[in-house]
Amino acid sequence: MEQAINANHWVLGVDVGGTFTDLVVTTKQGKLLSTKTPSTPDQSDGVMNGINKIAGLLGVNQETFLADCPLIVHGTTVATNTLLEYDGPKVGLLTTEGFRDEIEFRRAYKESVFSVRLQAPHQIVPRRYRIGIPERLDKEGEIIQALDEQAVRDAVHRLKAEGIEAIAVCFLFSFVNPAHEIRVKEIIKEEAPDMFISLSSEVLPQIREFERVSTTIVNAYTGPTLQSYLNHLEANLQKNGFRGELFVMQSNGGVQNVEQTGKLAAGSLLSGPAGGVSAGAFIGEKSGNENIITVDMGGTSYDVSVIEELQPTITTESWISRYRVALPMMDIHTIGSGGGSIAWIDSGGALRVGPKSAGSFPGPACYGRGGTEPTITDVNVLLGYINPDNFLGGEMKLDRDLAERAIAKYIAEPLGMTTMEAALAISQIVNSDMSNAVQYVSSQRGYDPREFALMAVGGAGAIHAGRQAEDLGINTVIVPALAPVFSAFGDVAANLKMTELKTRFEDIDTLNLDDMNRDFEQMEKTAREKLGGENIVGHFETHRYIDMRYKGEVHEVTVPVRSRTKRITRLNLEATIKDFHEMHERLYAHQDAEQTIEILNLRLDLIGVREKLKMADEPFGKEDPIEAKTDERIVYFEPDPVTIPVYDGAQLTSGNLIAGPAIIEQWGTTIVVYPRQEALIDANGNCVIEVQQVRGGNQ
Amino acid sequence: MIEEQIQYSKLQAISRQMGETLQRISRSPLVSQDRAFAAAIFTNELELAVQHQFKPEHLFAVKESVAHLFDYFSFDISDGDVLLVADPYNGGTKGQSLTMAAPLFYQGELVLFPVIRVQMIDLAGEFPGGFHPNAFEIWQESMRITPIKLYKQGLLQRDVLKFLLANSRVKSLYEAELNAMYACLRAAQTQLLSLMKHGKKQLDHAISVMSDYSHRRILEQIKQFPNQDMHSELTFNSNAEVINLHVTIKALKDRLKINFEGTSKQVQTPVNAALSTTKAYAVWPVLAPIAEEVAINEGLLQAFDVVVPKGSVLAPKFPAAVGLSTVITGHYIAEVITKALKNNDTADDLYLEIHGPGPQAILFPPFGKERETEPLFLAPGFPESLQGWGPSALFGDRKLVSAEELEFNYHFKMVKREQKDKQMIIQIINQGASFDVITIIPEKAGRSYGEIKMDTKENNLVLHGSTVGNRLNHGDEIAFIYERGGHQ
Incomplete structure (x- = not known):
């Protein structure tokens, strides 16, 4: 993958993960270059190290590289880590008097409904920092109690004296009329000019106070750290010759500039994974698959997301680190099945896998770092799928005996099986768990997985994907050539995106079309002002949506508005209503044309479309992959072993056809081509596996 | 057991999805917000294959209601039938909770049947919603629905439907709930048919193995008890x-x-x-x-x-x-x-207190005037559990109403929802028309499970027991006080 190129105007994607910082560079000629470097405690150090490394690979120095780089898109976990590790700044909350405990009551959301031992979530705003302010609006936005400005000033003084660095403000009905919140912002600026301020009417101007206050608090908690990090990184880049624009991947799959990202840190909580999903859509389009289910199997988790007609699905129902974040985000469903997930037997004698993980330290038993319990990685080593001598391209040696011992002791002996039977059983269980997750995600969204291709990324994703495809009745598995740096690639490929939202709580029958059009126009104007990126955007696209539901339902469906014109006509609206009924039918097997429809929100996505990323197609060469064959290996698909060929992924070329069973090894990823499957290396180096459905799919 | 675990996990997923879909498409706050429902799948031998519930009350009622349905229709079940029962004296818990079962046939044979059980919004009884603190006989609470067929061989029985709807004060919502339940059952049937393609015997075997497994697990719990009364x-x-x-x-x-x-x-x-x-x-x-x-x-x-x-x-x-x-x-x-x-x-360590009853109110416009009278079930807070965190385990998966939605939908202005000492206090002002109020408050000597206060133009009431007959007019306030785990 790594090859020198001689062109400037590089576009750089940098994604910082827990272990590695991944970098991808593209040129206008469609060449790609990628590399990895260890992540560092200050993520910007890893980024700069990576830039230095990739500049070296290009044969230029860092300054030259940066001077010729008009755009860097960055996926960062700074906001996520702040929330996961609860190491954000001290945050205060100003809210309508009488409602300061909403964040603690959480509308009675409890992760384990019937648990008697569940501990309270960590309070990122302790009660003493939550202050009720006398004020009140009604549902029309009319002021029925004036804002007590002195109370605001007193509260700010108090919070300031307590060392508070960020203040979240969330008043009831501020999504209808933000006047009180705006005035509070002015007062805070007067009293505490350096304070980070997070207004609910700016962060999430929509109905339901708990969802709003939680998102606003999260924004206040993650904002200062992210803002400081990005400013520091930008300054560092500029110091080293960067004159272009730094953008950050957002949870909604678009990218935004540093200023906007700092203001809406809660919008970048899924910055890394969102890059991967964006990349999935791009590779899907290149490979002629518009409908994709991406699965990313890392060390501790397995992430599933759905891309329909090249559009990743979006959700507003996310919880992160036990906090509700109701901003639109890539819909990524996670279960605790990763390479480090531990297999165990419960007290009823059932074999389980995860969610407990060995993590990276001590890690799986085969790492030889003291881990004794069997993990998925141990199973894959024992079954012969992972080459213990060539893990991470040989950078790390694995101990097969330790893997075998762990599986024998903890699983095989208690269950009265041979070690190999136990390993196959663990593999079956974890495949089933992952297939169930894919089935859950697709059917929850009204899709049939058989109509999708499965795209596998992450270290172990492509080991298991072939089995899941059989189980789910999926015909095609795609393992992208850039799988090891997939999120960074997605960063490079993504467009700019700004989402605006306005609550309009009314029946559709009484909707005033002119009012709605005015709202959409204003939303577009606001989005345009915030989006920026004039230098890198080719053109803008506007997508409008209406959140609709049958009167009485509590969950809404986001329906795209089909309109070719700027103004939505009555006819457009009727088509949208028809679409709502059909979407409702697809999602829930139920529609009711007689029922009153309620509108909850208007949504608008302004997309700044960048010049399409070019990927040069390689002409198809020989079909026979023999030149890439490096070895033969004994593996176990069933209790009886088979000897199968092993190929070096780096040596495979476009047009190579590999009949299963076979193994393809490449840095960071192992691909298992199962019996009755066939893998083709396509024009972009992606491995496309066709799956023969002899089992017919289990779903 | 590996294959069985895998097969069974797919069955569990179908049951879970039935429930989750119902919660999403239901227009009744009893389902969408209070989660007063359960979803289950039974074998043709009337054995419970799997059940998901969002409130404990349905644990046995689903099975026992279904048993009554199948006793009654034992030789009269066809492909496409949909059966109903809602009767505390026929396996149920209270009259307003309806069980709907949809037998599934595969290759001409009854194989499985998915079931949904839901607390409905209103079906007859003296007061809307079926809660009547002074009731002494069941007909004051609801109509009894003995086993009936809503669909026969796929055909909606319009006479049955019409009869049911004619006896609900909220006909439109009742009908919507029936439709939603039916849609979820049909979707589950489609998924189950797909699962059947891998063999009925294997699935039956998986259900049996995993039933034994659950039995073993619970016996493990029971073994920890002392060998004495x-x-x-x-x-x-x-x-x-x-x-x-x-x-x-x-x-x-x-x-x-x-x-x-x-x-x-x-x-x-x-x-x-x-x-x-x-x-x-x-x-x-x-x-x-x-x-x-x-x-x-x-x-x-x-x-x-x-x-x-x-x-x-x-x-x-x-x-x-x-x-x-x-x-x-x-x-x-x-x-x-x-x-x-x-x-x-x-x-001592294992079994913590899981109860936590608290006050709730059912409000409805003075009835007998409008064609439809929709009750509002109001429990805007919860008693915090004594141990652990959040609402008690018996509170189930109920969600608190949003203050903003309450004001938009019902013209009730919530002015406070905060904790004070060990209490959660919620104050609400009626900004709309008059409502009659039924209160439900547990009573026990020496212990308070909270109270409801009504501050009206006529008087100030502090209620510690279940009542009927109070009225909340425009401008009146109702307050709910929840005690953490019950105050000694």
Whole structure:
């Protein structure tokens, strides 16, 4: 993958993960270059190290590289880590008097409904920092109690004296009329000019106070750290010759500039994974698959997301680190099945896998770092799928005996099986768990997985994907050539995106079309002002949506508005209503044309479309992959072993056809081509596996 | 067991999805917000294959309601039939909770049937919603739906539907709920058919193996109990009645015997508990510590033998009223069980208190005037559990109403929802037309489970018991006070 190129105007994607910082560079000629470097405690150090490394690979120095780089898109976990590790700044909350405990009551959301031992979530705003302010609006936005400005000033003084660095403000009905919140912002600026301020009417101007206050608090908690990090990184880049624009991947799959990202840190909580999903859509389009289910199997988790007609699905129902974040985000469903997930037997004698993980330290038993319990990685080593001598391209040696011992002791002996039977059983269980997750995600969204291709990324994703495809009745598995740096690639490929939202709580029958059009126009104007990126955007696209539901339902469906014109006509609206009924039918097997429809929100996505990323197609060469064959290996698909060929992924070329069973090894990823499957290396180096459905799919 | 685990996990997913879809498409706040429903799949031998529930009350009622349905229609079930029953004296818990079953045929043979059980918005009874604090007979609470077919061989029975709708004060919502339940069952049938393609025998075997597994898991729990009788008793009040619950628990080799001999006779108030209610709340404290690890199925239910004297408050004779049993008596049943378990040292750490009844109100416009009268079930807070965090385990998966949505939808302005000391206090002002109010508040000597205050133009009321007949006019305030775990 790594090859020198001689062109400037590089576009750089940098994604910082827990272990590695991944970098991808593209040129206008469609060449790609990628590399990895260890992540560092200050993520910007890893980024700069990576830039230095990739500049070296290009044969230029860092300054030259940066001077010729008009755009860097960055996926960062700074906001996520702040929330996961609860190491954000001290945050205060100003809210309508009488409602300061909403964040603690959480509308009675409890992760384990019937648990008697569940501990309270960590309070990122302790009660003493939550202050009720006398004020009140009604549902029309009319002021029925004036804002007590002195109370605001007193509260700010108090919070300031307590060392508070960020203040979240969330008043009831501020999504209808933000006047009180705006005035509070002015007062805070007067009293505490350096304070980070997070207004609910700016962060999430929509109905339901708990969802709003939680998102606003999260924004206040993650904002200062992210803002400081990005400013520091930008300054560092500029110091080293960067004159272009730094953008950050957002949870909604678009990218935004540093200023906007700092203001809406809660919008970048899924910055890394969102890059991967964006990349999935791009590779899907290149490979002629518009409908994709991406699965990313890392060390501790397995992430599933759905891309329909090249559009990743979006959700507003996310919880992160036990906090509700109701901003639109890539819909990524996670279960605790990763390479480090531990297999165990419960007290009823059932074999389980995860969610407990060995993590990276001590890690799986085969790492030889003291881990004794069997993990998925141990199973894959024992079954012969992972080459213990060539893990991470040989950078790390694995101990097969330790893997075998762990599986024998903890699983095989208690269950009265041979070690190999136990390993196959663990593999079956974890495949089933992952297939169930894919089935859950697709059917929850009204899709049939058989109509999708499965795209596998992450270290172990492509080991298991072939089995899941059989189980789910999926015909095609795609393992992208850039799988090891997939999120960074997605960063490079993504467009700019700004989402605006306005609550309009009314029946559709009484909707005033002119009012709605005015709202959409204003939303577009606001989005345009915030989006920026004039230098890198080719053109803008506007997508409008209406959140609709049958009167009485509590969950809404986001329906795209089909309109070719700027103004939505009555006819457009009727088509949208028809679409709502059909979407409702697809999602829930139920529609009711007689029922009153309620509108909850208007949504608008302004997309700044960048010049399409070019990927040069390689002409198809020989079909026979023999030149890439490096070895033969004994593996176990069933209790009886088979000897199968092993190929070096780096040596495979476009047009190579590999009949299963076979193994393809490449840095960071192992691909298992199962019996009755066939893998083709396509024009972009992606491995496309066709799956023969002899089992017919289990779903 | 590996293959069986895998097959069974797919069955569990279908049952779970039935419930989740219902919650999403339901227009009744009892389902979408209060999550007062359960979803299950049965075998053709009437064995519970898997059940998901969002409130404990349905634990036994789904199975026992289905048993009544199939007793009645034993030789008269066809492909496309949809069966209904809602009767505390036919396996149910209270009259407003409806069980709908859709037998699934594969290659001409009855193989499985998915079932949904839902607390409906209103079906007859003296007051909208079916909660009547002074009821002494069941007809004051609801109509009884004995086993009937809503669909016969795929054809909607319009006469049956019309009859049902004609007896609901909220016809449109009732019909929408029936449609939603039907849609979820149909979707589940499609998924189950897909699963059947891999062989009925394998699936039956998987269900049987995993039923044994659940049985083993629960017996593991039961084994921890001492080999001696565990007793406890508890007294609570209902109107002027003083009610004693008495329980003896004995761990046997193959089951847990829970015996309520000595419990008070049935009373002339609606705190009598139908047998399914009693069983559910008696078993749930034992189940709660592992409820999220072990599938609810036949094997699990068979590990419990609940003995209740007929004619007692926990197994009343027809036609005693039972409407408040799930919101009041159930909590006391759980409390007396936990108390018995905690009376021996070994179980002390394992069995924490899971009950936590609190006040709630049912509001409705003065009825008999409009064609439709929709009750509003208002429980805007919760009593925090004594141990752990959040609402108690018996609160189920209910969600609190949003203050903003309450104002938009019902013209009630919430002015406060905050904690003070160990209380959660919610104050709400009526900004719309007049409402009649039914309050439901558990009563027990020496212990407060919260109160409801009504600040009206006529008077200020502080209510500590269940009442009917108060009115909340425009501008009046109603306040709910929840005590953490019940205040001693």
